[in-house]
Amino acid sequence: MSQQLTVIGTGVIGNGWIARALAQGWDVVAFDPAPEAETRTRAFVDNAWSSLDKLGLADGASPQRLRFVASLEEAVEGADLIQENVPERLELKREILAALDAAAAPGTIIGSSTSGFKPTDLQQDCTKAPGRVIVAHPFNPVYLLPLVELVGGEATETAQIEAAQALYQELAMRPLVVRREIEGHIADRLMEALWREALHLVNDGVATTEEIDAAVVYGCGLRWSLMGTFLTFHLAGGEQGMRHMLEQFGPALKLPWTKLEAPELTDELIDKVVEGCEHQAAGRPVAELDRRRDDFLVELLDLVQKYWPEAEGLEGRI
Incomplete structure (x- = not known):
């Protein structure tokens, strides 16, 4: 018997969930009161297919196997999993x-795609x-990127998180259970740190957007796509690994390089x-x-799977 994903809100993220579920052989029921929502979703799926x-x-x-309905109440009938994707307003x-x-x-299970709010507040x-x-919380494009951060709130029981893990795994995702709720979860907090630094570099005239993207694409981004942050730095320590890396480069963490606060979004910075x-x-x-x-990403995911097969053994966390 096929499973049903109910999607509430069909913007970029909601449509990404729809495309992924359809590709995994699920039935999908969607609700979005916006005019032309169904037309936009079907065009999105066609482009991603x-x-x-x-x-x-x-x-x-x-x-x-996608069906749009006229009400939220009708949308949840028969749902095995519900995914909420309305605008980021608490x-x-x-x-x-x-x-x-x-x-x-x-x-x-009702999952919220929120990138910042804590589940207890929701x-x-x-x-x-x-x-x-x-x-x-997934990552764009949801139909290709497999990570989904799962975070429980004060009312959430372990069994509910375990049930969610199993469901998202059936959607061919890699659930990462976040140990403690925090605004922005894990990945977005990391991305925001890089984003703030990038805005400062543009604002201060150090680099253009294109130059900054090139620095990521041809430098750290290539390593991160295989090893992430910590293992990349572990290799930077040579044969002695992370301990030597921290001894050698750790003092640089005290240097006033980073600008942790985002720059003011002036009209001039926005234009740049x-x-x-x-x-x-x-x-x-677009x-x-x-x-x-x-x-x-399709080709890159093949490479990641080829060179990081040990991820298959991390069922407890991802």
């Missing part, structure tokens, strides 16, 4: 999650089964960033850039 086909489609996978998310909690069967207005309302990105895009539409990125 060739990349999903290259990765490998599950038996029965088909865009035809009061709005609380309102929608409370309605989902009231309408859905009490054992159904659970506040839920009265039926608040513990099953968790953070399930926008003009730089438009120059990099070179007039190519859909074309999406396909280029997806083709790259």
